[in-house]
Amino acid sequence: MVMKRKIREVKAKIVHHSRLGEKYFNLRLLSPEIARVAQPGQFVMLRVAEARDPYLRRPFSLARIWPPDQKEKNKKDPGLIEIWYQVRGRGTHLMSRLSVGEKVDLLGPLGRGFWLAENLKKAILVGGGIGLAPLIAWAEKLQQDKKERRLSAENPEVLVLVGGKSRAEILGWRELKRMRLEPQIITEDGSWGKTGLVTDLLERELMTGRNEGTVIYACGPWGMLAKVAQIADQFDIPCQVLLESRMACGLGACLGCAVKVRVEHAGKELLKKSAPNEERASEESLFDQEAGWAVNTPVPFRYARVCQEGPVFLAATVIWE
Numbered sequence: 001m002v003m004k005r006k007i008r009e010v011k012a013k014i015v016h017h018s019r020l021g022e023k024y025f026n027l028r029l030l031s032p033e034i035a036r037v038a039q040p041g042q043f044v045m046l047r048v049a050e051a052r053d054p055y056l057r058r059p060f061s062l063a064r065i066w067p068p069d070q071k072e073k074n075k076k077d078p079g080l081i082e083i084w085y086q087v088r089g090r091g092t093h094l095m096s097r098l099s100v101g102e103k104v105d106l107l108g109p110l111g112r113g114f115w116l117a118e119n120l121k122k123a124i125l126v127g128g129g130i131g132l133a134p135l136i137a138w139a140e141k142l143q144q145d146k147k148e149r150r151l152s153a154e155n156p157e158v159l160v161l162v163g164g165k166s167r168a169e170i171l172g173w174r175e176l177k178r179m180r181l182e183p184q185i186i187t188e189d190g191s192w193g194k195t196g197l198v199t200d201l202l203e204r205e206l207m208t209g210r211n212e213g214t215v216i217y218a219c220g221p222w223g224m225l226a227k228v229a230q231i232a233d234q235f236d237i238p239c240q241v242l243l244e245s246r247m248a249c250g251l252g253a254c255l256g257c258a259v260k261v262r263v264e265h266a267g268k269e270l271l272k273k274s275a276p277n278e279e280r281a282s283e284e285s286l287f288d289q290e291a292g293w294a295v296n297t298p299v300p301f302r303y304a305r306v307c308q309e310g311p312v313f314l315a316a317t318v319i320w321e
């Protein structure tokens with residue numbers, strides 16, 4: 001059954017805005033409407049300035065999701081979401097100057113988030129730099145589900161691998177520890193944890209050979225994700241990746257966010273099997289003719305809109321070029 005998406009456009013009040021380490025910011029927003037329905041891996045489009053300059057909203061993953069407390073209708077859990085972000089250009093620079101009490105225009109939740117695989121025994125979460133943000137929400141959900149015993153017979157083990165160029169790019173460890181998770185940390189310059197790449201940690205972990213029921217969930221720079229996908233393929237392990245791409249509308253209308261995916265992985269059966277419980281794009285949009293098919297090439301591909309079919313994809317479906 002195709003579920004309808006519940007996308008909201010809201011004015012969300014900023015309740016907290018602070019630096020997150022040396023390099024990033026943490027923006028907490030009051031938005032019961034979005035917090036109530038959002039899933040880890042989904043994103044919001046945020047308008048950074050009332051004056052509509054810059055005009056386009058910017059996409060951000062949800063790092064924390066605290067749904068409103070339905071039972072008590074109290075003010076303790078009013079429905080909050082948190083965005084962790086890095087200043088990259090004009091939009092995020094203006095965003096970093098927003099103050100507590102101001103309201104921002106939000107559209108969301110958007111896209112398809114992470115999904116639980118059948119017979120999941122071990123979830124390996126692999127985050128590079130700010131890419132850790134959506135994995136925090138996913139780790140929290142996995143741990144929460146364990147607590148509530150909503151996962152089948154055996155609870156899966158959750159392992160989080162965190163990487164960055166230097167200490168300044170490592171985030172989330174405090175939150176992970178609060179979730180009773182012990183992240184493995186690695187930096188390229190060795191300023192925190194082991195020295196190397198987060199993909200080195202992943203390879204080492206998989207080489208132990210106890211990989212039955214393992215699923216990898218990854219987010220980070222494109223090059224890192226391509227390497228994660230290659231490792232997952234080498235060890236024959238399912239892998240979900242959260243992709244970033246430039247977005248104008250976030251709603252499937254502009255095609256600006258399209259990435260190439262393999263046609264042989266685009267079969268309805270596989271897509272249904274891979275994401276059974278998620279709110280998903282309609283089947284029409286999954287097989288949208290206007291998105292184009294290219295079958296006379298060595299690897300048959302089509303374009304998939306990251307904002308609709310993603311941002312989370314099976315790594316094996318993506319053409320990593």
Ligand SMILES: Cc1cc2nc3c(=O)[nH]c(=O)nc-3n(C[C@H](O)[C@H](O)[C@H](O)COP(=O)(O)OP(=O)(O)OC[C@H]3O[C@@H](n4cnc5c(N)ncnc54)[C@H](O)[C@@H]3O)c2cc1C
Pocket residue numbers: 043058059060061062083084085086087088089090091092093130133134243244245246247311
């Ligand atoms: C689904 C999704 C989730 C995202 N989640 C987060 C998040 O949780 N935290 C976070 O900090 N950022 C996230 N991003 C990236 C974020 O949207 C961009 O950093 C932001 O739009 C940049 O806006 P700007 O106006 O500051 O920069 P611009 O002036 O638009 O661009 C400045 C520089 O950033 C690069 N850039 C812009 N947009 C992107 C993008 N989407 N991906 C990669 N590089 C980009 C440009 O190439 C340019 O070099 C996400 C993107 C997507 C698509």
Ligand code: FES
Pocket residue numbers: 246247248249250251252253254255256257258305306307308
């Ligand atoms: S951002 Fe417009 S189609 Fe995806």
